[in-house]
Amino acid sequence: MPAPLVFNAQARPTACLALADGTVFYGRGFGATGETVAELVFNTAMTGYQEIITDPSYAGQVVTFTFPHIGNVGVTPEDDETADPFAAGMVVKWDPTAPSNWRAAGDLADWLARKGRIGIGGIDTRRLTRAIRQQGAPHVALSHDPEGKFDIEALIAKAREWRGLVGLDLAKDVSCRQSYRWDEMRWAWPEGYRPQTAPRHRVVAIDYGAKRNILRCLASAGCEVTVLPATATAEDVLALNPDGVFLSNGPGDPAATGDYAVPMIKGVLTRDMPVFGICLGHQMLALALGAKTVKMNHGHHGANHPVKDLETGKVEITSMNHGFTVDSQTLPKGVIETHVSLFDGSNCGIRLADRPVFSVQYHPEASPGPQxxxxxxxRFAAAMETRKVA
Structure with a gap:
């Protein structure tokens, strides 16, 4: 196991993480060189670092991994949730090691360098995580310079000047630019990914930053999926005559994205069809129904979050990634709270009392992760089937 980072005159740090409060962490850089400014969050998942870095919901954020062994299984194109990483950078305890996995098609550090993303290793991630929990997700500047030359005052100033995620719409930046069809189903041994050849339901998926595995889960549930950009209108959606509408995950402030997403959703809700939302899609649905969202102290990011189904009493272990939450106190009459976090009691699910319209804050498609x-x-597919029979 690598020894903790110790600096001496001959071993200068090659990367640093500067927080807006003036705290600076020094470490060893890997991946791309340069600087980036973002919000800092921590993720407690023990697997899936490649899926996390390529999740569009992490746009505008640097991710601290609490699990120390990041990079040990390498990278493979099959695990990308999108074509390119959206997280601004990554912070790890131990330097990434050479990959040791039969699926590995490359090295994490080389992959990050090609993708233009910065990594920093040799960091006391426990201390950093405690700071995030106690003080909230900070604004940071992350720099990687092989020569070890840093203008610390300038980096701290950049972290302080960064506007943050509140009021920031990022969904348009990560969304697809034009519509496309999706038919790839979930990975299964030994075939891998297979196409859906006998779909039973037509689904329009709104891409606020959709993960590929969400689309795969829809295809595996028997859906023919047409993906539309985040800015699609209700007329765009209804013109495709879908059996159901899906609202995807995504980054940024839901209230900002709601400026154009809420009118679309309200238009879709005038039709009697199933609607299903995940993460940002959950927040968009809540806003369209009249609720409000708020920024969390440090958010929920990990693969071990217990959520209680208030209607069945069942507890599910879930994967989560969100920094905003629906304020359950603002849910209007006719909107039922269905799920809550057992960590802090925050809202994790809603449904309409009289129609198959529902959403959850967590990620039921997690892969790797709890299923x-x-x-x-x-349930979404069954609701569409019921509407057809009726």
Missing amino acids: DSYYLFQ
Whole structure:
């Protein structure tokens, strides 16, 4: 196991992380060189670092991994949730080691360098995580210079000047630019990814930053999926005559994205069809129904979050990634709170009392991750089937 980072005159740090409060962490850089400014969050998942870095929901954020062994299984194109990473950078305890996994097609550091993302290793991630929990997700500047030359005052100033995520719409930046069809299903041994050849339901998925595995889960549930950009209108959606509408995950402030997403959703809700939302899509649906969202202290990011289904009493272990939450106190009449976090009691799910319109804050498509909540895709498909029979 690598020894903790110790500096001497002959071993200068090659990367640093400067927080807006003036705290500076020095470490060893890997991946791309340069600087980036973002919000800092921590993720407690023990697997799936490549899926995390390529999740569009992490746009505008640097991710601290609490699990120390990051990079040990390398990278493979099959695990990308999108074509390119959206997280601004990564912070790890131990330097990434050479990959040791039969699926590995490359090295994490080389992959990050090609993708233009900065990594820093040799960091006391426990101390950093405690700071995030106690003080909230800070604004940071992350710099990697092989020569070890840093203008610390300038980096701290950049962290302080960064506007942050509140009021920032990032969905348009990470969304697709034009519509496309998706038919790839979930990975299965030994075939890998296979196409859906006998779909039963037409689904329009709104891409606020959709992960590929969400689309795969929809296809595996029997759906023919057409993906539309985040800015699609209700007329765009309804023109495709869907059996159901899906609202995807995504980054940024939901209230800002709601400026154009809420009118679309309200238009879709005038039709009697199933609607299913995840993460940002959950927040968009809540806003369209009249609720409000608020910024969290440090958010929920990890693959071990317990969520209670208030209607069945069942507890699910879930994957989460969000820094904003629906304020359950603002849910209007007719909107039922269905799930809550057992960590802090925050809202994790809603549904309409009289229609198959529902959403959850967590990620039932998590891969790798807990699969306790996959039934939600089947529930969505069953609702579309029921509408056809009726």
